[in-house]
Amino acid sequence: MGNVTIPVGQAVQQSAEAEAESLKALFDGHRLLAINLVSSPGSGKTTLIEALIGALSGRKRIAVIEGDIETDIDAARIRKHGVQVRQITTRSSCHIPPFMLREALAHIDLSVVDLLFVENVGNLVCPAEIPLGEDVRVVALSVTEGDEKPLKYPLIFRTSSLLAVTKIDLLPYVRFDVGNVETAARAINPGIGIFRLSAQTGEGISAFADRLAALHDRKASL
Amino acid sequence: MHELGIAEELLRAILPQAERHGAKRITRVSLRIGVLRAVVADNLSFLFEHVARGTIAEGALLAIEEEPVVVACPACGARSGAQMVVLECPACGAEGIGLSGGDNLQIVDFDIDD
Ligand SMILES: [Zn+2]
Numbered sequence: 524m525g526n527v528t529i530p531v532g533q534a535v536q537q538s539a540e541a542e543a544e545s546l547k548a549l550f551d552g553h554r555l556l557a558i559n560l561v562s563s564p565g566s567g568k569t570t571l572i573e574a575l576i577g578a579l580s581g582r583k584r585i586a587v588i589e590g591d592i593e594t595d596i597d598a599a600r601i602r603k604h605g606v607q608v609r610q611i612t613t614r615s616s617c618h619i620p621p622f623m624l625r626e627a628l629a630h631i632d633l634s635v636v637d638l639l640f641v642e643n644v645g646n647l648v649c650p651a652e653i654p655l656g657e658d659v660r661v662v663a664l665s666v667t668e669g670d671e672k673p674l675k676y677p678l679i680f681r682t683s684s685l686l687a688v689t690k691i692d693l694l695p696y697v698r699f700d701v702g703n704v705e706t707a708a709r710a711i712n713p714g715i716g717i718f719r720l721s722a723q724t725g726e727g728i729s730a731f732a733d734r735l736a737a738l739h740d741r742k743a744s745l
Numbered sequence: 746m747h748e749l750g751i752a753e754e755l756l757r758a759i760l761p762q763a764e765r766h767g768a769k770r771i772t773r774v775s776l777r778i779g780v781l782r783a784v785v786a787d788n789l790s791f792l793f794e795h796v797a798r799g800t801i802a803e804g805a806l807l808a809i810e811e812e813p814v815v816v817a818c819p820a821c822g823a824r825s826g827a828q829m830v831v832l833e834c835p836a837c838g839a840e841g842i843g844l845s846g847g848d849n850l851q852i853v854d855f856d857i858d859d
Contacts, residue, residue: 527859529766531852535776536754617747648783649747652850677781677830681848710832710844 539653542621546656549625553633556739557641559657561679563672564645566665567689567722569597572640574722576604578732583637583739588627590619590644597642607631618649621656637739647672651679659738665690666699673707680708685716687731692721748784751850752792756802759855763801768857771802775854779812779847780828805855814847 534540550557560568569589576585586607589598598610609627611619624641633639641657643650662683664672667690673680680686686708688701701719708715716734720727755774763771774793778784786809797803813826820839827835827847834842 525859526772526856527766528854528856529762530854531759531762532854533758533852535751535758535850535852537758538754649750652747652750652782674830674832676783678783678848681781706840707830707832710842711830713843 536652539621542625543654543656546621546625548656549628549633550639550656550658553636554743554745555633555636555639556659556735556742557639557655557657558735559641559643559650559655559660560663561643561647561650561660561683562645562663562665563647563668566645566663566668568642568645568663569600570722571663571687571689571720572601572642573604574720574725574728575640575732575735576601576606578728579638579736583736584635585638585640586631586633586636588619588624588631588639588641590623590642592617592644607636613644616649617644617646618653619643619655620653624655637743638735647676647679651676651682654682658742659684659735661685661687663687663689664704666694666697666701668699670699670701670703671707673704673711677711680711680715683712683715685718685734688717688719690721690723691719691726692723748788749792749796751784752789752796755793755852756796756800758852759802760800763855763857766857767859768801770858771805771855772858773806773808773856774802774852775808775810777810777812777849777851777853779849780814781830781847782850784850810853812847812849815845817843817845819843 587601590611595610598608601608609630611623611627660683662679718731790807816825816827818834821837823836825835
């Protein structure tokens with residue numbers, strides 16, 4: 524009987540990381556590129572996915588998992604584009620947990636998918652903490668939000684490999700300094716790739732689609 | 746309130762290890778939490794107390810050590826710790842600094858009565 528200190532030295536969220544590893548094995552087995560798309564609510568994630576489906580049409584086979592707390596409106600929008608789509612309604616959860624993604628994927632024929640978009644729940648905190656085994660994490664930030672977001676939510680910018688600055692057609696009408704966002708994002712994550720996009724005018728969409736297609740090409744050729 | 750999920754994961758991580766060591770009680774858990782994690786220590790302690798109720802970790806104290814962001818300045822060579830993201834060197838005010846660390850969420854160790 525006594526007091527003993529047990530050394531640990533492991534991440535708190537180790538079980539989440541193990542689940543993410545098993546999802547990654549599933550994606551790798553199908554040689555598909557999994558893209559975890561994260562943002563605040565209303566940053567235009569669904570619109571961005573719709574634009575990318577258009578830009579990649581005939582080149583890459585796409586499937587979409589739509590995460591939302593309550594509704595399936597976004598999934599209905601995506602379905603009109605004729606791609607495989609599955610809705611996850613997370614209810615109380617502010618992010619997509621790995622087990623829910625796995626359940627949703629059981630309804631998708633992954634053998635005919637090149638690019639899998641997972642539209643996460645609109646939130647910049649929790650999805651940053653929960654990896655889904657994705658190849659690419661994209662954080663979307665619209666110019667109608669504050670340009671101080673990278674400073675307020677640094678973890679999501681640290682853990683994302685691409686930053687999509689969306690709705691840039693609205694720049695003349697808002698107080699949003701893209702340069703500030705880029706400087707802060709690069710200070711937090713020097714390797715982050717930054718794209719300025721407008722689904723409205725199409726600006727930047729084909730360059731962004733090309734980047735994702737190239738990432739898939741590279742993965743498929745390994 | 747993302748601290749609830751963290752409290753649950755923490756409990757799930759330490760209970761099996763404590764049982765392997767024949768613990769009757771877990772009395773203290775030491776954590777290292779990066780400032781970029783935006784974890785409110787009081788919230789985490791409160792929620793851990795709640796989720797640990799009825800387990801051998803009931804009443805365990807959380808000892809939380811903050812891990813700062815490391816600021817490296819190419820202009821003056823200083824390495825400083827910061828409690829949040831900064832864009833200028835705290836030592837000389839230069840821009841173009843490099844930031845690293847501050848993103849860990851680690852269990853360092855825990856104390857048991859066996
Ligand atoms: Zn300096």
